[in-house]
Amino acid sequence: LGVHPVQMDESGQRSVRVEDYLPAADLIRRHHQDIVAIGEVGLDFQPRITSRPEDKDSQREVLRHQVELAKEFNLPLNVHSRSAGRPTIQFLLELGAKDVLLHAFDGRASVAKQAVEAGYFFSIPPSVSRSDQTQRLLATLPLEQIVLETDSP
Numbered sequence: 001l002g003v004h005p006v007q008m009d010e011s012g013q014r015s016v017r018v019e020d021y022l023p024a025a026d027l028i029r030r031h032h033q034d035i036v037a038i039g040e041v042g043l044d045f046q047p048r049i050t051s052r053p054e055d056k057d058s059q060r061e062v063l064r065h066q067v068e069l070a071k072e073f074n075l076p077l078n079v080h081s082r083s084a085g086r087p088t089i090q091f092l093l094e095l096g097a098k099d100v101l102l103h104a105f106d107g108r109a110s111v112a113k114q115a116v117e118a119g120y121f122f123s124i125p126p127s128v129s130r131s132d133q134t135q136r137l138l139a140t141l142p143l144e145q146i147v148l149e150t151d152s153p
Helices: 018-034 053-072 085-095 109-117 126-130 132-140
Strands: 006-009 012-015 038-042 077-080 100-102 121-123
Touching: 012 053, 018 053, 038 053, 053 077, 053 085, 077 085, 085 100, 085 109, 100 109, 109 132, 126 132
Parallel strands: 038 077, 077 100, 100 121
Antiparallel strands: 006 012
């Protein structure tokens, strides 16, 4: 259970705001013993989602709260990082996040190195078959830190 960095409203897709997170935080606090992970949470810096600097700030703030909840209740994190691999990993490390799955990670191998060293896991999207960059990433990841994709077609 978690709040995704991309939300929908009457105008279409937009960046998550703290007020989107608050009802979920209450639910997580009340039912943490029944929850197996916090996710899918993270950062999504696609220009159409984060057209203003405050959109990125808002996503970071919501992610910070969710990492704190994961730490408080000793729950793993399922983390989204579209167009934000490096900032997501750096932020998670700054926050001291543990037990992290970088969901559908398609960032660069050089970016993934710190996450590998922190013991983070990676799920690789089905696009690996069409992406030279993702294939290069996959070749550098330790097999024991790769998991099957959970929402592939």
